[in-house]
Every structure is written in structure tokens, then in C-alpha cells.
Amino acid sequence: MSGRRRAPRPAGRRRRVWAVAGVLALVVAVCAVAALALLRPGKARTTAVKAGTGPQSSPMTAPDGSERDIVPDACTALSQKVADQLTPGAEATEMSQGAQPDQHSECAWSLFGNTRRQLTVELRALTADGATSATGVATRTFGQEWESDRAGKELADTVKVRDSRGVSGVGEQAYVVYTVDDSGIGDAVANARLANVLVTVHFSGGDEKDGDAKPISSSDAANGALSAARDVISELQSQS
Structure with missing residues (x-):
């Protein structure tokens, strides 16, 4: 993907996803630092969750049912079409993979x-x-992350789970959780499992008009995150 930037990868799944904002601030203008700072939560907090169904099983599985030892580059696993729909004109920023680049x-x-x-895709x-x-490990991890995300664990005091x-129909198991920050940022995380691979997508943002910040709606954020997760799952299946 042309124009791709590379940035270091912070540690920890939840901290890593939310810390993307701080990392990207190293490679963008000062005004971008202020914009992305709104996406970074502080200490953990458990919040109330709107009732919803659990992650669903689906007949959509890898063609051969096999496990994978490696994952593709996240910047190319997501199609350019979907990236442009969600973040038109934005450049892909590759996070360095650290000790296990294949996994x-x-x-x-x-x-x-x-x-x-802001859109982040993690495999x-x-x-x-x-x-x-x-x-089995992926299934257990998926369950733990579903429980953590819907309970709002590891979120800042200013961030609350709304839905x-x-x-179903996205990998073998999937869920989506929507949160809102007091600063006017809405965020949806979609997590999907295909055999032993977890695909985690965050799609967040807000719109400012006349000094008033309005978070991206639950439906727009969730649909965007799920469309990206579905697209990546489809790419994984095509490679099996």
C-alpha cells in the first residue's frame, strides 16, 4: 500500500489499540496530537452495559478448518475499498510487530x-x-475479551459502554461493543474469531460543529467496525 507509515507497537491488546493515537501523534502535525488525544482513556473502570446477546456461532469457517501459524499484513488484509469508505484519503500506518511478526x-x-x-485493524x-x-486458546481468549469489553474494563473514567x-455471520464467533467518551468520541470495537485467529477492529470518531463535539453514532461506528472485520475475515478465508 503506497504511502504507508510505520510506527512502534505499544504492548497489551486494549492498551495497544487505544495507544495508537499517542503513537501516531509522533508522525503527524501538532494539531493531530490534540485530536488523537481524545481517543486515549486513562485507568480502568467497570461500567453498566445495555443488555445484549452473547457472541454467536456461525457456519462461516475457514474452508479447510485449519489453524494458521501466520497472519497477513493488516494493512493489506483490509481492502482499499473498505479503508476508503471508513477513512477516505487516510494513509495506512503500520505498527511494528515486535517479537512475533508472523503471528x-x-x-x-x-x-x-x-x-x-480512526480505524485500527489487528490480527x-x-x-x-x-x-x-x-x-481452544483463541476461543478462551475471545470469551475473556468479550467479557472485558462489554463490562468496560480498562476504560477511562470518561468512557462508558453504551451498547x-x-x-453472527462474521467468522465463527463475533461481537461488537460501542462506547462514548465525554470529549465527544464514539468508538466501536468488533472482535471476530476464525479458528485460532482473532481479528479486532476499532472504528471511532466524532464531528465538531460550532465548537460542539458529537460522537459518531452507535450504528455508524458498529457497522463500520463490522464491515472491516467481515472484509478481513473474507480475505483470510480466500488465503486458505
Whole structure:
């Protein structure tokens, strides 16, 4: 993907996703720093969650049902068409993969100004743990992350969960959770599992008019995150 930037990868799934804002600030103008700072939560907090169904199983699985030892580059796993729909004109920023580049990849796209949008795509291939298969580890991890995300754990005091629901037709299991920050940023995280691979997408943003910030709506954020997750899952399946 032309014009791709590279930035270091912070540690930790939740901290890593939200810290993208701080990392990108190193490579954009000072005005971008202020815009992205709105996306970074502080200490953890548990919040109330709107009732929703659990993550759903789906007949949509990898063609051969096999586990994967490697994941593709997240910047190219997402189609340019979907990236342009969600963050038109934004450049892909590749996060360095650290110690396990074959098993982890992450990429971000950001828009600044009165219309702020940030999209992050993360792929993780989980490995077997003792008697537990790689798919078993991924299923367990997915469940833990579903519980954590819908409970609003590791979110700042200013961020609250507004909606959460299980989703069918995106990988073998999927969910989406929508949160709102007091600063006027709405964020949806979509998490999907395909065999032992977890695909985690954040789509967030807000619109400012006459000094008043309005978060991206729950439907727009969730639909955007799910469309990106669905697109990446489709790409993974095509490579099997």
C-alpha cells in the first residue's frame, strides 16, 4: 500500500489499540496530537452495559478448518475499498510487530479536523498451550475479551459502554461493543474469531460543529467496525 507509515507497537491488546493515537501523534502535525488525544482513556473502570446477546456461532469457517501459524499484513488484509469508505484519503500506518511478526499484525488509518475518524485493524494467530489447541486458546481468549469489553474494563473514567451485542455471520464467533467518551468520541470495537485467529477492529470518531463535539453514532461506528472485520475475515478465508 503506497504511502504507508510505520510506527512502534505499544504492548497489551486494549492498551495497544487505544495507544495508537499517542503513537501516531509522533508522525503527524501538532494539531493531530490534540485530536488523537481524545481517543486515549486513562485507568480502568467497570461500567453498566445495555443488555445484549452473547457472541454467536456461525457456519462461516475457514474452508479447510485449519489453524494458521501466520497472519497477513493488516494493512493489506483490509481492502482499499473498505479503508476508503471508513477513512477516505487516510494513509495506512503500520505498527511494528515486535517479537512475533508472523503471528501478529496491526495497522491504523486516521482522519483529523472537524471530522475525526480512526480505524485500527489487528490480527493475532494464537498458539497451543499445553493440552489446549490453538483454536481452544483463541476461543478462551475471545470469551475473556468479550467479557472485558462489554463490562468496560480498562476504560477511562470518561468512557462508558453504551451498547454491546453478539454478531453472527462474521467468522465463527463475533461481537461488537460501542462506547462514548465525554470529549465527544464514539468508538466501536468488533472482535471476530476464525479458528485460532482473532481479528479486532476499532472504528471511532466524532464531528465538531460550532465548537460542539458529537460522537459518531452507535450504528455508524458498529457497522463500520463490522464491515472491516467481515472484509478481513473474507480475505483470510480466500488465503486458505
